[in-house]
Amino acid sequence: MVIGATTLARRVCAAVTENGRPVQHLAAPDDQDLRRALAARPAGVAVLVGDDLSALRYALAVRHVCDTVRIVATVFDRTVARQLQSLLLRCVTVSPADLLAPSLAGPCVERGVLAVWDDGQGPVAVRRTDGGLVETAWRRSPAARRRAVFGRLRGQLQPHDADARLLLIGLLGIAAVLALDWLWLVSAFHKPASTAFLEAARVVAGVGPAAPHDGHPGYEVMSGVAMLVTVGFTALLTAGIVDRLLGARLVGVLGRRVLPRAGHVIVVGLGQVGLRLCQTLRQVGVPVIGVEREPAAPNLRLARSMRIPVVLAHGEDREVLARLGLGRADALAAVGSEELDNIAVAVAAHGVAPEVRVVLRAGEDEAIAETRALLPLGLTRDIIRTSAAYVTAHLTGPPPRRVIADADCDYVDLPGRGLVGWPVPARDDCDHVDTAGTPGPAAPGADGLAPLPRP
Known part of the structure; x- marks a missing residue:
């Protein structure tokens, strides 16, 4: 039995x-x-609805009516998924975002890699060979690691947003005045280091030298100029601090949340799929930049807690992509929920850096039923087809461990058999429910009777 009117539910039904x-x-x-439907004791129930609360309610209702049937439910929130699995026996929660993240990360990190993830003991990659698919340990090449290190170092000194630039300019300016004054006192006047530091700090603080320096008009002029210049640097520093205190603070000034400038992956769209992709890439040691156009997007808080730098901008803006260093990036992933927007991002990316690898999320837009048509824009991964293969494998056989997406097919990791090619159904829709979510023509159910339509 399949519950839901989503595209995934219709594809699972057809498969x-x-x-x-x-x-x-x-x-x-x-x-x-x-x-009435559970009276026939179906072999399995797939709860494939659009939100977690509805999935939770349906799973609880199914288990209340039938305490032995196997349940597969799509749940995005990990907390809800863990609680549901702990409450209900023989209930498996599936997150399409978690399923697809390794298959999106693979093409981003290296050509020829279908999927990559961290299994707790290190990164693991799946590659295609003449004998089939091979699962091996993965590590970035030395050249890629060097690019990533230099990109992080460059990001420490090249802030992206205005408030970070103001803060960094003010901080570096005050530090430069302090160091110059201290060096002059130690080298020219042979002052002890501690005394020189005190006098230099007084100059930076704007209260003047600690003691008069007769016969040294050059130093006195320099101290006066330094105090006046420090006033401007202090104003810049204060403005930067205020902006960061009042703003969203999605990009750091120093540390892991600065924007990398080379050897990184740009992820456009921070929905469930984008956030899981960023997390997967960070776990295997690849720096990322998230791009989100909605300032009130719910996952921004989670991205900040994960120390993922996020830029609020439109990913299809070529100036934004150039400013994010697309030409020095390893790849760009367009994984927003609107697939036409993903296509626009891919077109803009090719306009800025024609050689960059582009990975697109597809599968949910009815206007783009054939993902191979998007091949010139980049590697396309069909989230609905891959999720449907995983759910169908759960309903019709032993529980699979994971699913690997490829351009034209999916591979399901079955116990004792490894990665097995999963056939793509000839039809991608069913006759029971139309695209508007209303029941279609009566079709035989698990008990041989037509399901009762809602009044």
Whole structure:
């Protein structure tokens, strides 16, 4: 039994039907609908709805009616997923974002890599060979690691946003005045280091030298100029601090949250998929930059807690991509929820850096049913097809460990068999529920009867 009117639900229904299993598909059943449908004791129930709360409610209702049926539910939030699995026996939660993140990260980190992830003991990559797919340990090449290190160092001294530039200019200016004054006192006047530091600090603070220096008009003039210049640097420093205290602070000035300038991956779209992709890349040691156009996006807080630098801008803006160092980046991933926007980002990326690797998320837009048409723009990964393969494998056989997405097919990791090519269904939609979410023509269910439509 399949519950939900989403694109994923319709594809799973079509795949299971093509597999030769009878399916009962309910778009948005109420409690009575569930009781009537579960009376036939289906072999499995797939709860494939659009939000976590609805998935939680349906899973609890199914388990209340039937305490033995196997449940597969799509849940994005990891906390909800863990709680649901702990509460219900024989319930598996599936997050399309978690499923697809390794397959999106693979092409981003290196050509020829289908997927990459950290298994707790180090990065693991899946590559295609003449004998099939091979899972091996992965590590960035020495040249890529050097580029990433230099890119991080360059990012420490080349802030992206205005408030960080003001803060850094003010801080470096005050430090330069302090160092110059201290060096003059130690080298020309042979002052002890501690005394020289005190006098230099007084100059920077604007209270003048600690003691008069008769016969040294050059130093006195320099001290006066230094005090006047420090007033300007202090104003810049104060403005930068105020802006950072009042702003979102999505990009750091120093440390891990500065924008890398080379050897990085630019991820456009910080939804569930984009955030999981950034996290996967960081776990395998690849620096990332997130780009999000919505200042109130819910995942910005999570990105900040994960120390992922995020720029609030439109990813299809060529000036933004150039400012983020696309020409020195390893790849760009356009993984927003709107696939037409992802195409616009890919076109802009090719206009800025034609040689850069571009990875696109697709599969949810009805206008782009054939993802191979997007091949000239970059490597495309169909999130719905890959998720449907994983859910279908759960419903029709032993539970798979993971799924690897490729351009034209998916590979499901089955116990005892390894990565097995999963056939793509001939149809990507079912007859039970139309694209508007309403029941279609009556079709036989698991009990041989047509499911009851909602009144």
